[in-house]
Amino acid sequence: MPSPSDAEIAAMRRALELAAQGPITGGNPRVGCVLMTPDGRIAADGWHRGAGTPHAEVDALGRLDGRADGLTAVVTLEPCNHWGRTGPCSEALIAAGVARVVYGVPDPGAHSAGGAERLRAAGVEVVGGVLADQIEEFLGGWLASVRRGRPWVTVKWASTLDGRTAAADGSSRWITGAAARQRVHEERAANDAILVGTGTILADDPSLTARGDAGELLAHQPVPVVVGERPIPADAAVRRHPAGLIAAGHRDLAAVLADLNARGLRRVYVEGGPTLASAFVGAGLADAFSVYLAPALLGGGHLAIGDLGIPSMAGIHRLRLDHVERLGDDIHLTGRPVPNPDLHSGRTT
Template sequence: MAATAYDAAMRRALDLAARGPVTGGNPQVGCVLLDASGAVVAEGWHRGAGTPHAEVDALSRVADARGLTAVVTLEPCNHTGRTGPCSEALIAAGVSRVVYAVSDPGHESSGGAERLHEAGIEVVPGVLADEVAAFLHIWLTVAARGRPWVTVKWASTLDGRAAASDGTSQWITGTAARQRVHEQRAASDAILVGSGTVLADDPALTARGDAGELLGHQPLPVVVGERPVPADAALRRHPAGLVETGTRDLGRILAELHERGVGRVYVEGGPTLASAVIAAGLADEYAVYLAPALLGGERLAVGDLGIRTISEARRLTITSVEQLGEDLLVMARPERRS
């Protein structure tokens, strides 16, 4: 059967994948099981770390999977982690064909297609590969780089100021923009903040709803710097716990967070930390909240990046612009260089 015959099933699998959580370090994966006529007999998706993978979830919904075709957004894994290898589950179930979109880039988890082929199962790779790769872009980037995806956030006036000359900064933006920040926190595994910001502002760094209630997922606060967090600081009461790095070595911090299963990091630590992350080339995405106001002065949202001439400017590609009340949220990523 031609690969294009599986396009509709793959799009359905992609819809299912989107139901899974973006946090937790695992990919969002969907699976559809088809019978010989191409009809859908079962569906599944991955609901987060430690839960059955999409293929196993779908297989659990049929009494007999022999002869079925499994259409999966990501190449079935071939390793044992918190759950067993999906390649072996598909082999044991007796499926006759596995169709997938994107190969698994992981050193430990890849190889599922080869294992299936060795077991005599027909393997059809690359169906809607571009669409699925775009959907999995962040996870695939994390897997390839071996470090979390880093979003740098700041709020500033239109002239780029993050605070007035006396240091006051609450509130530059309005309530709608501030609520979106909470939503972005909830979509992150960890929040990076500098020790200076902790000492100066005593932030809570929780993700909260419109009424101030805690949202279902809370990011892990991670404090960058040598100075300890005070015993009575709000971060000591954070529901996700607290990590004090004791260092400013951003590469080491991100590597250790990756080892902990952190896939997405939200940098919310003020100009000093934001500038350090950008200067080190570690920013994968920018979330810039702009308020229709002018402050002037020297308190810029981003400090010195070591740029001395316009040709060295860090060019960005704007991915979206959204109006939130009177404010704007500009999402951007580093411009790809050919």
């Protein structure tokens, strides 16, 4: 099997930088492409700017008027092989005369995969798996969503150091400071949907919009999703959300996620209360956590996470910390679940 050259590996790093310029929301992967001459010179590059726009390969080819005879295409994701809003990138590369394609990770889509095989059948030399670990990390949420058939779920909460999300009277504004609250709005804008329970709607009447420092609406607004059987009041603020409203009308989380996935919503931000957060964690549906900790104590009830049915330390849910940041006086932690082998080995120590 052919191996990548040093120049192609460097070009893949460049392609990954280009991919990061694409939108994280919208259901499509962020992909970058670099077109190289046989002597390693970059002839053109491009990236995908969102649903309905040219894919990264076509964007790069467009800078050469669609001709790339003898060039090498270095792409972060295996070129697609299907007709959607745009044509197959595999066919575009073949038609352009590309001689070699180097890609990072295979396309996991049931309908879009197969580009590498199509390219090889047309006589194009193909090399896969270049910087695969880095690209897997970069595309983690999107890849997981496509592979599992459900959105990537981030569970968020803000609490005191002793894990309380509200005072004894139920009040919770504001546990964290302005910097932490603004970061939450930025995280909302980085997701396709924001999910809460009817209890949060009835108690707080949130708008669930993503806003800037001055209260202005950010460019991307996550679709609000309300889980629960109780009716949403006709005058609820969420009914005026600019992205519309999805009212599930039930509490079947797996069904809710399946519906959101069918709508092309790949990233979901769970911002409900402890009941909803605990349900996602208990069902194994939490892929990531975003936790804001305020240097304060409340005591009493109103814990961020309720009973998960864990009788001993053998069932503990551990997280891998990805990021720790100070925001004013508050601390922001992000992490992902770590598989617990004890749950399957029978160990109790």
